[in-house]
Every structure is written in C-alpha cells, then in structure tokens.
Amino acid sequence: QSALTQPASVSGSPGQSITISCTGTSSDVGSYNLVSWYQQHPGKAPKLMIYEVSKRPSGVSNRFSGSKSGNTASLTISGLQAEDEADYYCCSYAGSSTPLVFGGGTKLTVL
Amino acid sequence: EVQLVESGGGLVQPGGSLRLSCAASGFTVSSNYMSWVRQAPGKGLEWVSVIYSGGSTYYADSVKGRFTISRHNSKNTLYLQMNSLRAEDTAVYYCARLNTAGGNAADYWGQGTLVTVSS
Numbered sequence: 001q002s003a004l005t006q007p008a009s010v011s012g013s014p015g016q017s018i019t020i021s022c023t024g025t026s027s028d029v030g031s032y033n034l035v036s037w038y039q040q041h042p043g044k045a046p047k048l049m050i051y052e053v054s055k056r057p058s059g060v061s062n063r064f065s066g067s068k069s070g071n072t073a074s075l076t077i078s079g080l081q082a083e084d085e086a087d088y089y090c091c092s093y094a095g096s097s098t099p100l101v102f103g104g105g106t107k108l109t110v111l
Numbered sequence: 112e113v114q115l116v117e118s119g120g121g122l123v124q125p126g127g128s129l130r131l132s133c134a135a136s137g138f139t140v141s142s143n144y145m146s147w148v149r150q151a152p153g154k155g156l157e158w159v160s161v162i163y164s165g166g167s168t169y170y171a172d173s174v175k176g177r178f179t180i181s182r183h184n185s186k187n188t189l190y191l192q193m194n195s196l197r198a199e200d201t202a203v204y205y206c207a208r209l210n211t212a213g214g215n216a217a218d219y220w221g222q223g224t225l226v227t228v229s230s
Binding site for chain 1: 144156213214
C-alpha cells in the first residue's frame with residue numbers, strides 16, 4: 001500500500017484561505033468516505049481535525065473543512081491564524097488489513 | 112477523560128528486542144480498535160499495526176513477522192513487541208484509538224515513546 005500524495009508545503013497570510021490536496025487511488029481514497037486529517041505541531045502528537053471526509057470532532061474550529069472528489073481529498077483552512085502553522089497529514093482507510101494509509105505530510109507556513 | 116500513555120522506548124542494538132506499552136484510561140481497550148503509528152525523525156506518519164476488538168491483528172509489510180501487537184484486558188493496556196530491530200525502525204511510536212463511530216479515525220493519541228536502534 002503506497003502512501004497518499006500531498007504537497008510538501010503550502011503557505012498563506014493571516015486571514016487567507018489555503019487548501020491542501022491528498023491524492024490516493026481507487027483502493028483507498030476513491031473507495032471509502034473514510035478520509036481523516038491530522039494536525040501536528042513540532043514535538044507533539046497528531047490531533048484529529050477532520051474525519052469521514054468532512055466531519056469535525058468536537059472542539060475543532062469550523063475554519064477547518066474537508067471534501068473529496070474521486071481519488072483526491074482536500075483540507076481547507078479559512079481565516080488563517082498563526083497557530084495553524086503545523087504539519088498536516090491526510091489518512092484514508094484502505095480495508096480491514098490496512099486501516100490507516102497516511103499521506104507524506106504538508107508543512108503549512110503562516111507568513 | 113480519555114488518556115493514552117506509552118512507555119518502554121529506549122536505545123537498543125540492531126537485532127535486539129523491545130516491548131512498548133500503552134496504558135489506557137477513560138475507555139476499554141478490548142472494546143475498541145487500537146493501532147500503533149510511528150514517525151521516524153523528521154519524517155511522516157507510518158501506520159504499523161492494528162488490533163481489532165474481536166482480536167484480529169494486522170501489520171504493515173515493513174514490520175510483518177517481526178512485531179506483535181497484543182493487549183492485556185485486565186490492565187487495559189496495549190503492547191507492541193518488537194523483535195529483530197533494524198536501524199530503520201528508529202522512530203517515535205504512538206498508540207492511538209480508532210473510533211469506530213467516527214470512520215475509524217484515530218481520535219486519541221498517546222504522547223509517543225522514542226525507540227532508537229543503533230550500535
């Protein structure tokens with residue numbers, strides 16, 4: 001099972017919106033509405049931001065939203081804030097024997 | 112409050128063994144899907160293994176035959192037995208709960224424990 005493909009880095013200014021793409025295959029992203037997104041600050045554990053493509057866990061800001069089209073999922077962060085600067089990972093279910101397939105991660109820089 | 116606390120990491124020589132533990136509180140390990148995820152220094156997240164509530168276990172190809180995931184129900188603890196360790200196994204190892212009501216997403220993570228394989 002290959003990793004999902006994400007851009008290595010994205011950047012944006014405070015208040016702007018950015019979108020991070022996550023491309024998989026018909027065996028993972030394309031087959032299941034089970035895409036999740038994680039935020040990771042340096043030295044910290046990942047934090048769940050989006051699950052089931054577009055749902056937000058309790059406590060996650062509504063500035064974070066997710067979507068999917070075909071084999072590509074996307075995470076959009078609106079109204080960028082300094083604290084959004086972090087690494088973001090997408091993840092997809094790919095079957096019971098491979099429940100988590102991660103993307104390579106995207107470093108978000110808030111200019 | 113849900114909490115996961117890993118322990119057992121450290122420095123080990125190539126070919127050696129190590130057992131990681133993940134003590135859970137606030138929920139029952141045996142009733143949930145539990146996974147280990149690792150992150151090599153400066154690299155991304157890599158899924159390692161899963162144990163389902165029914166007891167089925169699966170592994171990433173990179174660790175199959177060398178690592179064993181298990182749980183101790185009365186201690187509410189998850190384990191990862193790592194044998195025949197290689198330099199490329201060096202990473203921070205996280206345990207995580209997969210939320211079956213939330214698309215199997217990893218909704219709770221431990222703080223991680225560092226495993227360094229080096230002579």
